[in-house]
Amino acid sequence: MKYLKYMYVLALFVFVNYTFGQRIVVKPTPDSWTTSNSLATYKDKIIHLKKTTEKSAVLWLNDMNFENGTIELDIKGKDERGNSFVGLAFHGSDDTNFDVVYFRPFNFKNPEKKDHSIQYINAPNEPWHVLRKQFPKKYENSVFPVPDPNNWFHAKIVIKYPQIKVYVNDSKTPSLEVDQRSERTDGKLGLWIDSEEGWFKNVVIQRG
Template identity: 40%
Template sequence: MKIFPFLTVVLGLIVATAHSQNKSIDLGEKYKSNSFITVNRELSQLPDDSRAVGLNAIPGDGLSYLKDISFKKGTVSIELLGENNPGRSFVGFAFNIQNDSTYEVVYFRPFNFVAKEKIRKAHMVQYIYHPEYTWKKLRETRTGEFENEIVNPPDPDQWFKAKIEIGKNTVKVYVEDSENAVLEIERLTEIKSDKIGIWTGFNSSGSFRNLHLETR
């Protein structure tokens, strides 16, 4: 009886499981336990949804990151809520947060989900690396590489789900149940931090819930 191949398979599964962990995070509970560090915003728990948190709208970008969660590579799933308010709704997920102003973000412009103009359609989802690579710099110097259209965009005034696959050198973004990535980019920096959080852009509020992490 040959048991060595069987043992090899079992050990391989154990190792794979040890390196891949799933974690569902209740952002409302994290808010109540004071687990966020918030920059240039006020963070609150939504009164009509205890699982969700929101950032208010003031000038400048806003960031709120988790003190007790570590994540570098893997798959992120999160629900976001913006609004159909042109130029005032930018909602996203921040990662590789090195300090209050240095981080990567994948974010959405919900007001462009209903755009009719071709140029605005191409600006639905965006990757940035602040402070060096802002959306403006990327649009001017590397047009079309770091933002894209969503072929079947969600309702801009409703919750929508984003799945973000973060690798060592690449990021892929999926929306709702799309099989194909709506954005696929080469990262503009190396992994330097395991801090993650939620983000809103200039003069934008936003709400977030149902964060799920699969690390690898």
């Protein structure tokens, strides 16, 4: 009996550590994702996401309930003012309610707009303009090191509710460090755009 109890505890320990320390390399294939207000194409291990409505577009990862952990991915937008908003949606309860961290590549090298290069929002109730008005400079920042706005850059998003830290291009210093505004502690995870298009690749998730 003691042996069986020991084996049960050991199995539970291994399962918990596997679940919360699990590293998932996400396949860039249609069977891994579900579109919302979007059209996705998959070629050469790159996901090209396009909007199909006036609403923001999300490509949700199938069978994923994400709580805390780290998401790493490569993102590409373009240096086109007002037409490149690319990032990650997380803790989604449906296609409308979720948190987002996103980038505005067209501001990366703009001396007057660089402090608006990365943004956190709580959709749909607290979009960027509401947070900017109520909490100036708190939920957005410049990005460092500064990427090429027309090229790929690497993003590492560390979530430990309510804290969010975002690192760019292997920097040891976060470009953005904020607390979530929502009370959602887990939920769906997806790629997000609120512009004509965006590109994503090398999505890796580390739970815990």
